[in-house]
Amino acid sequence: MDFNALVRQYYLRGDSNQADIRVNLLHKGQRDMQSHAIALRLRSGLEALAARHGARMRLVESPPGPPVVATIAAEVYGAPDMPYETLLESARGLGGLFRDEPGITDVFDSTQTPRERINFFLDKEKAALHGVAAEDVTASIALAMSGATPATVHEPGERRPLQTRLILPREKRSSLTALERIPVKTDAGKIAPLAELGRFLPVPEEQPILHKNMRRVAYVFGETAGRAPAEAVFGLKDRLAADPPQRGIEVDFAGEGEWKITVDVFRDLGIAFGAALLGIYILLIIETKSFSLPLLLMTAIPLTLLGIMPGFWLLNALFGKTVGGYADPVFFTATSMIGMIALGGIVIRNSLVLINFIDDSLRQGMELREAVLRSGAIRLRPIALTALTTMLGAWPITLDPIFSGLAWALIFGLLASTAFSLLLIPVAYYAVRSKKAA
Template identity: 90%
Template sequence: MPAPQEGDGEETAAPPDPEEAPKAAPELRGEATGEPAATPAAPPSPEDKAVNSRLGRMYRRMVEPFLDSPGRRLGLAATVTGLLLAALLLAATGRVPLKMLPFDNKNEFQIVLDLPEGSTLESTDRAVRDFEAFLRGVPEVTTFVSYVGTASPMDFNALVRQYYLRGDSNQADIRVNLLPKDRRDMQSHAIVLRLRNALEALAARHGARMRLVETPPGPPVVATVAAEVYGAPDMPYEMLMESALGLHGLFRDEPGITDVFDSTQTPRERINFFLDKEKAALHGVAAEDVNASIALAMSGATPATVHEPGERRPLVTRLVLPREKRSSLTALERIPVKTDAGKIAPLAELGQFRPVSEDQPILHKNMRRVAYVFGETAGRAPAEAVFGLQNRLEADPPRKGIEVDFAGEGEWKITVDVFRDLGIAFGAALLGIYILLIIETKSFSLPLLLMTAIPLTLLGIMPGFWLLNVLFGETVGGYGDPVFFTATSMIGMIALGGIVIRNSLVLINFVDESMRQGMALREAVLQSGAIRLRPIALTALTTMLGAWPITLDPIFSGLAWALIFGLLASTAFSLLLIPVAYYAVRSKTSAA
């Protein structure tokens, strides 16, 4: 075909620019094919990011096997149950020692000394001076004040233990002051444990009974371990004292019990004058005249007062025999007694002096005669010491009619009462949580499923305290210094109930909301767990970090550790157990 010439009347199209062709191509293709132009892709939502993240994929891989296998779900339930029983066994076997309150870090402690009865004030003072010489060499001791033959100033501890009544010549108190807390490495309880053996050796050298008394953080008791010995109404009191002395030996043989003493007194004699009535009648002396003469010679009398110039008050005149004339039997027999005839007859002609056994004081409690045995614990929980003593009594029971009660004046009763009351409070809190969950979920069974997160806290609390004793439990002076599970720890466990329930409730609500949007149950469980994993973990972590400073306090550290360990275990297990259990229950309901 011939090429067109200029001026033929036809317009020829110029060839397309190669640089502009690629830009126009998409538009031309769209026009040619009739397809709409492509729109940019929407950014992924935060939920999609959480599901597709590495953490979300890991959570999915962890939970999926339990959703697909009923046998694995049963194995998971059995494993958690076994772990709960193992955690409870840690407390039952003493691996986690129980105590009402831990030892506080104070700046003082007290040494209470009892030398043998009848010791002179001088001998007691010599013993105290040896203790003072030892205390001067203790680097943590700043000052001390000794009270010999008199009681130290009364505080709340002394009021309960009745130290304010101590005033005999064989008794002494030493108040020891320590460096401030920020200037010493050891707590006051550890210092007392370190010094105990050396102080006990000093006490044994002087034949004294010693008690190391620490200021308690809570209500003080007469002694940490106290046994009350009762008998039948017709039983002589001497049998109660014999049983108390036998129990005293059991206290000394029980490991961890120190500073043992009892309510019995050292046997002693007194001298009584026995009047010969025939001889008294021959001399014309009445029995009341003899009593009056002996009382005047021994105790004296105040027959008159003297008004001295310059004195505002009258001075009392005391009439008594000199000490040398009333300090021996020979001198007492020479005490004169006036007869009816106006003559003087010595007591030796009217009767004779004889030694007789002094009666022991009879103590009563709730109108029953009782004898006491007291002891302190060092390096051992009071509950363990009481259980050990009870086992010894079962192996070697006391005589028939004797009853031994440990739930009286010691710390054991207070510990039992406090943990019992806290257990009742825990039950009341669980009931309140259950009622609130019924109102929220409109179901009676679903709240029980949600509340399974509460016992999961034990999986962290009990092993956590056991781990603390393994890592940080010390031995000071041959005595253990463990980390106790205390009443404050129990309070922390109660507080955890509301915290862990919130996580479970939010997680289940996410599952239900996803199902209302048309998602299948299995996928709703997996996606809801993946979405809530990070917020739940961050909430638990911030709570644990907030409780961390409380661990530095010696009293409330148990509360903080309970929160930390309980949150750690409950969060980890509830993220797995609660979704799996909810899937198992909901799938059966849907199938039915």
């Protein structure tokens, strides 16, 4: 039982109709496919096998980050006076939207499968005639079904005493007929079977009422295959906007699942990106002794987006592969965001080199136009070789299933920023200096 299974509460599944199969793969050097691709390849066959036998199957991979109860988790809330069954009905309806949304699989909700339990109803008149108290009946049933530990045995060589457990054999407690024969001792010292004191009746089990933050809630869960969880959540929100739930029902995707982690991570990385930009700006002010020139130098940073976002789209459009009928794309992940933050410092260096070269040429008496043209011509090769070296250094990381996004962000961002910086930065600097000279 690993941490992922604990978070998903698999330890609660102890019924005879439930089972877990844990698959350990060979070392990645001894197989051709990554673990995620293997899971995609197996999914269709396992789903068909489960459907053929009327079973419910969930294919769960070890997460690269913090484990969650499910990739997509929707919380269904209602008014305080709303019957809980209404919440469950809304959850089942939302589950239908989950199944209709492309890329969402293994959909289930918090509704428990209807089943019966056997209760013993004591006939108080008969119990009084036999001289049996309700506590005696309860103790006899508990002893028969759950057993008891009346004593311990001290064996030579054993560090701790051995527990002795007293319980009826399974065949004497596995049917109503057997249960009715369970003996109960009366006040007179005689034995009375349970059949003479009452009767066993099947009763339906009630649905457990789940709460979160003191509010009643029903859950709908789902996994994703071949699609980013964020895209699936956006698709579900569009479906809910087109087909809203009944009045008084509230659906929240931000409580559990990867959506909350995704929002929190990208929020924190966005704050870190802003702090990095502020730090770069302050350092450039110290370097250039100007408040406006650093802004010009930093125009190279947003140019990276012109390479990163279209780059990921082209990568999946041209080289995307399908495994087991599911797409296996390269997503823009948190590591991609880290790569984009790292690019901020890398591309600034190129801009700074160009501007310094132009300023040096101007101090030597060269005309502004000639200095700008000369900077692009002379610094083209060093800047291009530096960018190419960085991209080649990041290439091996593209093979890693977790950090490939960081590598692709560096490659695409450097490619676009280098190309645009060699043109845009000198031209923008020329326009600014010309305006000041005029």
